[in-house]
Each structure stands twice: as structure tokens, then as C-alpha cells.
Amino acid sequence: AQSVTQLDSHVSVSEGTPVLLRCNYSSSYSPSLFWYVQHPNKGLQLLLKYTSAATLVKGINGFEAEFKKSETSFHLTKPSAHMSDAAEYFCVVVTGFQKLVFGTGTRLLVSP
Amino acid sequence: NAGVTQTPKFRILKIGQSMTLQCTQDMNHNYMYWYRQDPGMGLKLIYYSVGAGITDKGEVPNGYNVSRSTTEDFPLRLELAAPSQTSVYFCASKTWGAGDQGDTQYFGPGTRLTVL
Numbered sequence: 001a002q003s004v005t006q007l008d009s010h011v012s013v014s015e016g017t018p019v020l021l022r023c024n025y026s027s028s029y030s031p032s033l034f035w036y037v038q039h040p041n042k043g044l045q046l047l048l049k050y051t052s053a054a055t056l057v058k059g060i061n062g063f064e065a066e067f068k069k070s071e072t073s074f075h076l077t078k079p080s081a082h083m084s085d086a087a088e089y090f091c092v093v094v095t096g097f098q099k100l101v102f103g104t105g106t107r108l109l110v111s112p
Numbered sequence: 113n114a115g116v117t118q119t120p121k122f123r124i125l126k127i128g129q130s131m132t133l134q135c136t137q138d139m140n141h142n143y144m145y146w147y148r149q150d151p152g153m154g155l156k157l158i159y160y161s162v163g164a165g166i167t168d169k170g171e172v173p174n175g176y177n178v179s180r181s182t183t184e185d186f187p188l189r190l191e192l193a194a195p196s197q198t199s200v201y202f203c204a205s206k207t208w209g210a211g212d213q214g215d216t217q218y219f220g221p222g223t224r225l226t227v228l
Binding site for chain 2: 009042043044045046049090098099100101102103104105
């Protein structure tokens with residue numbers, strides 16, 4: 001069965017420094033992988049998605065992620081954090097009938 | 113387009129009561145989903161539907177029922193509410209097929225439910 005593991009429950013960075021949120025996946029075939037963001041008391045917004053095209057995927061708000069099959073990873077990065085990036089981030093794998101399986105989430109804290 | 117709308121936003125239930133969470137989408141999407149999110153956790157799939165009249169169980173269906181009589185609406189029914197059903201419930205929808213539009217699920221704003 002497909003699954004994702006988010007390796008950090010919390011990540012703290014200073015404004016202007018790089019962001020790295022780590023995600024490993026488990027899948028018996030080439031997966032579709034997403035990153036979603038959830039701001040406090042809000043719904044979920046799609047940041048970016050990998051669907052077996054380019055392995056480096058660019059998303060909204062300056063985020064990008066690289067699909068590495070050899071490492072079964074799909075880490076999310078951003079060169080320079082902004083205060084508005086503080087939120088919960090979910091790595092997600094798509095299973096049959098387009099059902100989403102969510103990781104447990106990484107809370108990103110951004111300090112001034 | 114309003115997208116995916118959910119009502120109510122908040123609700124407090126007593127143990128044993130029942131209620132229906134409403135979800136409507138105006139994007140003519142075939143697929144619709146119900147998820148629950150417990151504190152500090154990711155979302156878990158309760159039920160899903162691939163079209164009007166077709167529903168199936170997800171990962172955590174116990175204690176819930178759904179119906180899909182129209183393309184637009186996908187209500188979630190809680191019978192005999194229990195404290196373990198305290199959670200935030202999200203409805204989502206997507207269009208049919210693969211490709212750029214077909215991959216993306218659009219989420220509603222959520223319903224925060226407390227069972228006391």
C-alpha cells in the first residue's frame with residue numbers, strides 16, 4: 001500500500017533562511033505526490049504536485065520539490081522563508097480512484 | 113464559482129445525537145471525498161464517491177454514512193455521535209480523469225465538530 005512519512009513534526013527557521021521539509025514515500029509503482037499547505041483554521045491549498053513528468057516541480061509562493069526515486073523522497077524546499085509561510089504542510093500520495101493518503105504533517109515555524 | 117462549500121462551520125453535539133454535514137460543489141466534479149482531521153494528524157478518508165449514485169468506504173468509515181443523489185451534493189451522516197468523532201471534517205472534489213486538472217482535489221473550509 002502507498003504511504004508517506006514526514007520526517008519532522010516541527011521545523012523552525014528564521015525569516016530569510018532556507019526551508020527544507022522532508023518526505024519519504026512508499027509505493028509499489030511510480031506514485032503521484034503532492035504537497036498541501038494548511039494555514040491556521042483554514043482549509044487545504046495545493047502547493048505543488050509530481051505526476052511522473054519533470055522530477056523538479058515548482059509550486060506556488062516560491063516552493064519547489066524534487067522527486068528522487070533512488071531515495072524514495074519528495075522533499076519540499078524554499079530558498080528564503082517568509083513570515084507568511086508559517087503553517088502546517090502535508091505530503092500526500094495518490095492511491096486508487098484518486099484517493100489521497102496524507103502524512104502526519106510538519107508544522108513550519110518562522111521567526112523574525 | 114463558489115468552489116466547495118460546507119455547512120455548518122461549527123457544531124457541538126451530545127453523545128447519541130445525529131446530524132448531517134453538508135457539502136456542495138459547483139464545479140461539476142465527478143469525484144467527491146470526505147476526510148476527517150484529528151488534532152496534530154493528517155487527514156484520513158472516510159468515504160468517497162466517483163459519481164452520482166456511487167459511493168465507497170475509505171479508511172475510517174465506521175459511524176458514518178453517505179449518499180450521492182446529485183453531482184453537486186455529498187452529505188455525510190453521523191448516527192449516534194460519539195466523543196471519538198470529535199474532529200474537523202473536510203469535503204473535497206475533483207474532476208474526472210488524469211492530467212493537470214484531474215489530479216487536483218479542491219477542499220472546502222471544513223466543519224469543526226465537538227461531541228460531548
